[in-house]
Amino acid sequence: MKRVExxxxxxxxxxxxxxxILEAAFxxxxxxGYAATRVEDVASRLGITKGTVxxxxxxxxxxxxxxxxxxxxxxADLSTAIGSxxxxxADRIRGLLLISYExxxxxxxxxxxxxxxxxxxxxxxxxxxxxHGKFIAPTLAALTALVEQxxxxxxFRQDAAAHAPDVLASSIFHVAVWRLMFAGRKPIDGKAIxxxxxxxxxxxxxxxxxxxx
Amino acid sequence: MKRVExxxxxxxxxxxxxxxILEAAFxxxxxxGYAATRVEDVASRLGITKGTVxxxxxxxxxxxxxxxxxxxxxxADLSTAIGSxxxxxADRIRGLLLISYExxxxxxxxxxxxxxxxxxxxxxxxxxxxxHGKFIAPTLAALTALVEQxxxxxxFRQDAAAHAPDVLASSIFHVAVWRLMFAGRKPIDGKAIxxxxxxxxxxxxxxxxxxxx
Amino acid sequence: MKRVExxxxxxxxxxxxxxxILEAAFxxxxxxGYAATRVEDVASRLGITKGTVxxxxxxxxxxxxxxxxxxxxxxADLSTAIGSxxxxxADRIRGLLLISYExxxxxxxxxxxxxxxxxxxxxxxxxxxxxHGKFIAPTLAALTALVEQxxxxxxFRQDAAAHAPDVLASSIFHVAVWRLMFAGRKPIDGKAIxxxxxxxxxxxxxxxxxxxx
Amino acid sequence: MKRVExxxxxxxxxxxxxxxILEAAFxxxxxxGYAATRVEDVASRLGITKGTVxxxxxxxxxxxxxxxxxxxxxxADLSTAIGSxxxxxADRIRGLLLISYExxxxxxxxxxxxxxxxxxxxxxxxxxxxxHGKFIAPTLAALTALVEQxxxxxxFRQDAAAHAPDVLASSIFHVAVWRLMFAGRKPIDGKAIxxxxxxxxxxxxxxxxxxxx
DNA sequence: TATGAATGAGACTTCATTCAT
DNA sequence: AATGAATGAAGTCTCATTCAT
Numbered sequence: 001m002k003r004v005e006x007x008x009x010x011x012x013x014x015x016x017x018x019x020x021i022l023e024a025a026f027x028x029x030x031x032x033g034y035a036a037t038r039v040e041d042v043a044s045r046l047g048i049t050k051g052t053v054x055x056x057x058x059x060x061x062x063x064x065x066x067x068x069x070x071x072x073x074x075x076a077d078l079s080t081a082i083g084s085x086x087x088x089x090a091d092r093i094r095g096l097l098l099i100s101y102e103x104x105x106x107x108x109x110x111x112x113x114x115x116x117x118x119x120x121x122x123x124x125x126x127x128x129x130x131x132h133g134k135f136i137a138p139t140l141a142a143l144t145a146l147v148e149q150x151x152x153x154x155x156f157r158q159d160a161a162a163h164a165p166d167v168l169a170s171s172i173f174h175v176a177v178w179r180l181m182f183a184g185r186k187p188i189d190g191k192a193i194x195x196x197x198x199x200x201x202x203x204x205x206x207x208x209x210x211x212x213x
Numbered sequence: 214m215k216r217v218e219x220x221x222x223x224x225x226x227x228x229x230x231x232x233x234i235l236e237a238a239f240x241x242x243x244x245x246g247y248a249a250t251r252v253e254d255v256a257s258r259l260g261i262t263k264g265t266v267x268x269x270x271x272x273x274x275x276x277x278x279x280x281x282x283x284x285x286x287x288x289a290d291l292s293t294a295i296g297s298x299x300x301x302x303a304d305r306i307r308g309l310l311l312i313s314y315e316x317x318x319x320x321x322x323x324x325x326x327x328x329x330x331x332x333x334x335x336x337x338x339x340x341x342x343x344x345h346g347k348f349i350a351p352t353l354a355a356l357t358a359l360v361e362q363x364x365x366x367x368x369f370r371q372d373a374a375a376h377a378p379d380v381l382a383s384s385i386f387h388v389a390v391w392r393l394m395f396a397g398r399k400p401i402d403g404k405a406i407x408x409x410x411x412x413x414x415x416x417x418x419x420x421x422x423x424x425x426x
Numbered sequence: 427m428k429r430v431e432x433x434x435x436x437x438x439x440x441x442x443x444x445x446x447i448l449e450a451a452f453x454x455x456x457x458x459g460y461a462a463t464r465v466e467d468v469a470s471r472l473g474i475t476k477g478t479v480x481x482x483x484x485x486x487x488x489x490x491x492x493x494x495x496x497x498x499x500x501x502a503d504l505s506t507a508i509g510s511x512x513x514x515x516a517d518r519i520r521g522l523l524l525i526s527y528e529x530x531x532x533x534x535x536x537x538x539x540x541x542x543x544x545x546x547x548x549x550x551x552x553x554x555x556x557x558h559g560k561f562i563a564p565t566l567a568a569l570t571a572l573v574e575q576x577x578x579x580x581x582f583r584q585d586a587a588a589h590a591p592d593v594l595a596s597s598i599f600h601v602a603v604w605r606l607m608f609a610g611r612k613p614i615d616g617k618a619i620x621x622x623x624x625x626x627x628x629x630x631x632x633x634x635x636x637x638x639x
Numbered sequence: 640m641k642r643v644e645x646x647x648x649x650x651x652x653x654x655x656x657x658x659x660i661l662e663a664a665f666x667x668x669x670x671x672g673y674a675a676t677r678v679e680d681v682a683s684r685l686g687i688t689k690g691t692v693x694x695x696x697x698x699x700x701x702x703x704x705x706x707x708x709x710x711x712x713x714x715a716d717l718s719t720a721i722g723s724x725x726x727x728x729a730d731r732i733r734g735l736l737l738i739s740y741e742x743x744x745x746x747x748x749x750x751x752x753x754x755x756x757x758x759x760x761x762x763x764x765x766x767x768x769x770x771h772g773k774f775i776a777p778t779l780a781a782l783t784a785l786v787e788q789x790x791x792x793x794x795f796r797q798d799a800a801a802h803a804p805d806v807l808a809s810s811i812f813h814v815a816v817w818r819l820m821f822a823g824r825k826p827i828d829g830k831a832i833x834x835x836x837x838x839x840x841x842x843x844x845x846x847x848x849x850x851x852x
Numbered sequence: 853t854a855t856g857a858a859t860g861a862g863a864c865t866t867c868a869t870t871c872a873t
Numbered sequence: 874a875a876t877g878a879a880t881g882a883a884g885t886c887t888c889a890t891t892c893a894t
Contacts, residue, residue, distance in 0.1 A: 163406045200377070201413045204415065435894085546758075586839055592813060679867080688876055
């Protein structure tokens with residue numbers, strides 16, 4: 001294959017190779033799934049040959065696993081963002097969900113990892129564990145903590161504590177799944193939905209003098 | 214292969230064959246995805262051979278498409294159930310969502326169709342269209358109608374009309390996706406979550422004298 | 427591939443396939459060694475394709491092992507022949523060695539198995555065990571028994587008992603190795619050598635009248 | 640790769656490289672055969688890389704051929720040793736066979752060259768010629784000369800002259816092949832066998848007093 | 853109708869060889 | 874001189890599809 005950039009030194013190229021390959025692998029696996037992706041397709045994306053891919057990753061399986069690991073890790077760290085939230089529990093929940101939306105439903109990479117988790121979970125259970133540990137668990141844990149705090153402080157209804165975290169998180173999945181299914185064919189305003197969801201759920205969550213619907 | 218049931222006549226068997234095969238195909242495709250499923254795996258499930266499958270379906274692709282079509286169609290018809298709802302808009306929405314939950318998130322078959330839509334959508338866009346037409350569109354359309362009616366009648370907040378249908382449907386996606394990802398490994402009480410979700414969103418949706426949180 | 431014989435029924439063909447393939451595998455492996463033989467070469471010999479070979483043998487390794495096993499087993503059974511020997515110990519030893527010569531050094535198949543044992547013994551230790559069990563052990567065991575008997579009866583020298591079996595068997599290895607190395611390029615009269623060897627070992631090279639050399 | 644010996648000068652190292660490589664190649668080819676040996680395996684033995692091997696040998700084939708040539712040549716020169724034999728023909732034959740045993744059956748390197756000759760003879764006929772020219776031909780030629788001389792002088796039987804050289808040499812092949820096949824798994828006392836063989840061939844297995852068997 | 857032997861295209865993986873550094 | 878990244882031909886094995894029985 002032809003040299004793309006003359007300036008890049010061999011050492012630099014070599015240092016970047018694994019990440020480049022992982023990146024290309026992400027694109028291919030996300031687009032076609034594990035089984036339907038050929039190692040050569042991954043290589044072609046970079047203008048290299050399949051042999052070169054095998055220089056860095058011993059098998060297609062490992063390539064997939066490393067790709068998933070890297071893609072999960074390269075995304076913005078939720079925990080950090082979660083730590084910087086301020087305000088009332090309601091405020092913090094809103095902030096948390098918006099962060100979570102941005103990193104999970106609105107971020108193409110994370111969205112595709114969700115697809116891969118669903119599609120390849122049988123063959124790669126660790127991928128699902130990764131996804132859970134990186135995206136789902138932190139959000140739910142933080143939501144649970146905030147909801148409990150809100151209940152304790154009397155800010156939230158007592159009875160809602162049990163399922164509120166799942167309820168709160170659901171619009172994020174909704175938007176993510178929608179986009180995975182319909183790509184650009186049926187566009188939705190994800191942020192507006194998530195905000196409306198927060199708004200509506202919060203109205204219900206917050207203690208009120210009046211009675212229910 | 215040995216005859217499984219002696220009583221079934223040849224003609225009966227023959228008449229059922231296509232459906233049996235589609236059923237077996239569903240199981241295999243759901244478990245392994247399109248590319249990783251072998252036509253022989255499908256046949257083995259029925260104790261027949263590859264060749265017989267090709268007697269009824271010309272290619273693996275067609276087998277997948279027919280399987281998807283049949284699996285979508287065999288499920289309970291949402292529209293009928295929707296038509297039988299009675300009561301206030303809130304009541305009918307609650308009823309609708311519970312029906313939708315049962316047929317979408319709580320029904321293994323429909324859940325796996327969601328997985329396949331996400332996993333194979335690139336290769337089989339019609340599958341996605343099917344899924345949308347059969348499960349998503351009817352629910353959203355009915356929700357939209359009910360919300361609009363509720364807004365008109367003053368039962369619901371005006372401003373929430375725009376995104377309420379998506380918000381209301383979210384927990385169903387949430388539960389469906391959760392179960393697809395974690396199977397039995399992280400069980401959730403789907404119905405309770407959906408009900409809590411309805412409860413909380415309704416509290417927010419319903420017109421109230423008091424102010425917001 | 428074209429049908430070679432119209433008369434052969436499918437079932438007959440199928441029944442013979444494994445042995446045919448093993449036979450072809452023997453020829454290829456013997457000629458080129460394990461690593462240098464392609465499964466396709468084996469198939470081509472029969473006018474079939476590699477896929478067919480994999481219908482009967484799961485891997486090239488198994489093909490080799492089965493081939494070796496079959497080739498060892500298909501050869502004439504030494505033990506039977508050994509049992510039918512009659513006469514003095516010397517007569518029986520002569521008879522035994524001639525049988526052994528015929529089946530080991532003079533039989534192309536067995537000879538090639540010796541080559542494969544030597545060439546592929548590292549990768550296939552069971553092959554060596556097979557060869558030993560089928561060709562070497564029976565001959566040496568019978569020789570040992572006959573020599574012991576001859577020593578007991580006073581027919582043979584006492585002091586020679588220890589190594590006589592190995593000494594007696596030597597010329598067979600000699601002829602076998604020679605033919606493996608030089609094929610037709612340096613022909614030898616194997617039988618004459620083995621007979622001369624028997625003769626000399628029995629009676630001695632040195633002139634009879636006087637004392638030893 | 641790290642420098643193995645600090646004291647060795649660059650020039651010295653360079654001068655030795657070809658031989659080092661051939662030595663490493665010998666070990667690898669002997670252990671795995673030509674086709675199963677990777678050039679990189681050879682390099683690794685020396686702590687160098689593939690590329691370096693190609694600096695000295697243009698192809699794997701040439702590497703094998705040069706290795707075989709060098710390994711054959713590096714062994715003790717039979718002809719010299721043969722020339723220094725003294726005594727009766729029987730004595731000289733005994734001496735010759737013991738020398739031949741030491742250099743052929745008892746010397747690991749020569750033994751492995753025999754294996755390679757048998758295993759790779761098809762692909763490398765020159766290897767076989769080398770082996771013959773270096774180890775077999777000199778021994779047989781000397782044996783032939785000695786036997787002829789012994790027959791002429793009346794020391795040996797007339798009738799045995801024709802095949803005696805082959806007969807005399809056979810125990811050496813026997814021991815060599817045995818060791819190649821069974822390595823340490825079935826140890827034999829090679830020298831004792833060769834000596835017993837010489838003894839028996841010279842004097843005969845059969846008791847001396849009477850006539851032949 | 854059903855079988856399953858056979859095919860052959862195609863995918864993964866290996867490795868001899870090259871060559872820029 | 875030495876490296877080792879890169880190539881690409883080649884080999885093992887799989888599997889959708891065909892077709893004679």
